[in-house]
Amino acid sequence: DTEVTQTPKHLVMGMTNKKSLKCEQHMGHRAMYWYKQKAKKPPELMFVYSYEKLSINESVPSRFSPECPNSSLLNLHLHALQPEDSALYLCASSQAYLAGGGSDTQYFGPGTRLTVL
């Protein structure tokens, strides 16, 4: 199984809502990533978890709260978002997050398209 799954596929939420995005992989990967992608732009790294510990937080606002409950699962909790947070949120995993960073193939999920009203 070389698949990364993400749910939901689409999410529409108001600025006062609390919602969560879910990402799951069963490849035994120990590194998991959240990316944000605006239309016609490349993905921007938000968070990296390595061995279920937060390794990288790219100065993401606190209204985005990641959680890695186990090695297969990665959540992104959303609260009090702004319309400019509307984007495609991509999850990825790789075997490990090495000190060299991008020297491991990342497997991407299909993404969750988020719209904040």
Added chain:
Amino acid sequence: KNEVEQSPQNLTAQEGEFITINCSYSVGISALHWLQQHPGGGIVSLFMLSSGKKKHGRLIATINIQEKHSSLHITASHPRDSAVYICAVGSGNQFYFGTGTSLTVIP
């Protein structure tokens, strides 16, 4: 200035044509990745390379470490190759993405 530059930004080709997409980078890297993103979002990792050349089916990726340049070639292009192709490099604990090349292959 972006750490990773791609060219062209947009490319239209007739079915069967040979296609080249270029990527230049300005940082020291541990590896370079070529990714494919279809409309609708899903990203597929095509290649990861740190030297030389790799081939998978009709796709060929090359890298020249000295010149800090990589190319992605598609032979006998097909409409299903229509997608955005993204070059990304791993450098230190950072992962830098290029802005992508949007490829349309016309039947």
